[in-house]
Amino acid sequence: LTDPIPPSTMEYIPLSDNALTVLRERYLAKDDQGNIVETVDQLWARVAREIAVVETLYEATHEEVASIEEQFRRMLASRTFLPNSPTLMNAGRPGAHKQYSACFVIPIEDDMQSIGDAVTAALLIHKSGGGTGFSFSNLRPKGDRVRSSGGVASGPVSFMKIIDGATEQVRQGGTRRGANMGILHVQHPDILDFVRCKTHDGQIRNFNISVAATDEFMTAVKEDRLYALINPRTMQPIKHISARLVFDRIVEEAWKTGDPGLFFIDRANRACPIPNMGEIVSTNPCGEIPLHGFDACTLGSIDLAKHLRILPGHDQYELDWERLDQTIRLAVRFLDNIIDANDHPLPQINAMTRQTRRIGLGIMGYARLLMMLGLPYGSEEAIRLTERLAHQMKAMAWRASEQLAHTRGVYPAWKGSKHEQEGRKVRHSYVTTVAPTGSISMIADTSAGCEPEFALVWFKHVLEGRKLPYLCDLFEATARREGWWHDVLIDKIAANHGSCRGLKDVPAHWQQVFTVAHDLTSEQHVQVQAAWQQFSDTAVSKTINLPSMATVEDVRHAYVLAWELDCSGITVYRDGSRASQVLNLGKAD
Ligand code: UDP
Incomplete structure (x- = not known):
């Protein structure tokens, strides 16, 4: 499966209209009259600068700070990694709270x-x-x-x-x-x-x-x-x-x-x-981070779908492990700096966060990654890949924490911790998680956290009643390339609960590759969550999205299975069960 976007430009994919809308409404700095006073590039630069300056606490020279700042800026501008919303909104913005955690x-x-x-x-x-x-x-x-x-x-x-x-x-x-x-x-x-x-x-x-x-x-x-x-x-x-x-x-x-x-x-x-x-x-509110009282965690998520490369001599993608490792190392450093940059609203929180030095490195773009690799979400093959990915990424993340501990020391609460008992010198008490990435995945133009695509065509209620329409660009590109795209295909999918399953217009293979949330059994949802739990030191944010006709028994089964598969928790949502919901099937108009 080839992506419409040539790999040479993968580093800097242009922002979609949806991403720009979200950035303009909520993230770009505004003056007192509400006029936007910065560009998207300036947003990346201000965040990178604010977080890089922390390096001076660790005796970095002027040149070293400038070099790290540039690496941070490139990581943000390429959207290979984004920190949680409070960092993007507040870091380096004049007059903002110096509070960067979610x-x-x-x-x-x-x-x-x-x-x-x-x-x-x-x-x-x-x-x-x-x-x-x-x-x-x-x-x-x-x-x-x-x-x-x-x-x-x-x-x-x-x-x-x-x-x-x-x-x-x-x-x-x-x-x-x-x-x-x-x-x-x-x-x-x-x-x-x-x-x-x-x-x-x-x-x-x-x-x-x-x-x-x-x-x-x-x-x-x-x-x-x-x-x-x-x-x-x-x-x-x-x-x-x-x-x-x-x-x-x-x-x-x-x-x-x-x-x-x-x-x-x-x-x-x-x-x-x-x-x-x-x-x-x-x-915390979405369940991915169990915390001690007065502790806080800053999240940041890596877009997996931006860590692929073309297999040499083939027309296929493969994971770029080396680049993933680079991004992980830089992201761990970025999140470590945030602990020092943060000035929380309560002194107890400042004290606690500097004791535990928790960070929450997560992922997004997982469903998109699978689509690009041609693996149906929830399939056995996809779960096997996920387990491998989870183990390797977790090892990379903890290695990055160990490397930082060499130069910056262990976290203060290490004394008396299980890490001390194991003789393992690490910079953070917790490193990995899987966050929902509800907003930052829209900025990154990728799928949210470890969730499947909600549907191939859907809309999201955001920003005071506004609807952001969404059409799976990979699906459209594939259909056009393979020659089965036609003008009313999307209407047919919209009428089919956002899925292409069972539509004779779509070849059987692609019906599988473009699996969406309601095509999955509750068991498959929980299995994916359990696979990602192996990556996460904390919990995994995952909504077991069920179709509206799902039964109480389906919910019971999912809740028991989550415990049996050693998940940290579980949340379900049955389509239409609340009068207003964030993600909606169908077209926006
Ligand atoms: N969160 C919040 N209010 C919101 C959404 C999120 O306080 O409206 C917090 C909450 O703790 C959640 C965390 O931010 O668990 C991460 O959510 P998400 O990944 O969706 O945030 P993003 O960084 O994409 O805005």
Whole structure:
């Protein structure tokens, strides 16, 4: 399969109209009147400069800083790697917050002061473009005693509403509302209220919710046993309840609205290299980063589809491992610099991030890569390649962290960490992840994270009611080259739920190569997630996109399989299950 874009120009592919629209609306610096005051090239240059200057902390000379700055600029301009949105929006922009991370977790204790502090933290973080995760598991249950007032407690869900209401009022950079994750431990006595809070308490609009499910709970579901609900204030069991009953409610609600997801909390803590920093109880809003309280993570993602080369003497692509390694090394350095460049809204976050030095190096363009290699998403061959890619890239990323540790030292919380026990000197506690890349994949003109193409023709609701239309350019180029393109093909695909499966106009081979989200079984989605989980030190952001006719049983199957395949968590979304959704089948007009 040959791509319409000659490899010689692969380094600098021109920006599409969609990419330009997103950049103009949300990323390019504006003056007080809202006029754009920089070009796209100036955006790359300002970000590269701001992040390269950090090298002076490590005694780099003027020439060395200039050289790194130029390498960063080229990496951004070629869109082979892009950092998360807050870095692109804020770095080097006069008057902007020097806050470059997307992911935060704020701890909540069982007292009013802590809840008030969490609201303040959320507002400040959202204002600078980040998203916040909270665990409400420490809060005493509804109806429990409040000694100081002699009254009764209102429970975790009521406090979620307070944060939700505050969040509603803050628009990030004037363009988007802050995103929150709300987590409740499956043993919390209010778990059933929590599970249905998005359908029964319609006012909770700015939270994704996940149940922190333990291995013990998942085993009890499989074996149809009871498990204990425990009051976090007294640590006493208050009753025993059927695990299947709770699980049924979870999957029914998820079938209805997409919430709650599951967060496999034991797995997150087992995989944690820094138990010396305490227990992990929550993730960031989209679930890819489990974090300790007051820790933050800056994400950055490599576009896999821009790391291909033509196989010598053949008309085919292959992965360019050498270039992938180069990009990974430079990206790890870029993200390491951001930890020092960041000035977070709370001093506790500055202190924590400089202890753990977490970074979140992820990928995007995975579906596009498979299409260019001619491998159907979710196929056995594709999964095998993914596992190989996951292992090699993870090794490359950790090697890059080790190399930085030679010159810059290990992360401070290394003392007492599992890395110390293993005798492994690394610069970061965590390195890899798979982020959603909802916005930056549009800027990079590539497919999002490890997701399949949503459809061959679709549109995305973005930017205050605007619709961005999308047509898979690789599909069009292939159809034209192979001679089966015709004027109404796209209309036929639109009428076929965005898929070319079963259309006699499209040869069977290409029907497979151009697999889209709803062509896949929930099992295939989860298998791909599990394959990428092998790359990720943290979790993997993946939505198990189901067609509207999917059943509660499909959701149940996916949730159990995710746990069995050692995923860190799971989220499903059934097409049409919310009145307004971000990704939509069909043409934009
Ligand atoms: N995020 C957020 N608000 C949003 C979208 C994202 O706070 O509207 C945060 C959230 O923590 C999420 C992370 O950014 O997990 C990464 O999301 P994504 O990769 O889609 O961000 P991008 O860098 O593409 O904007």
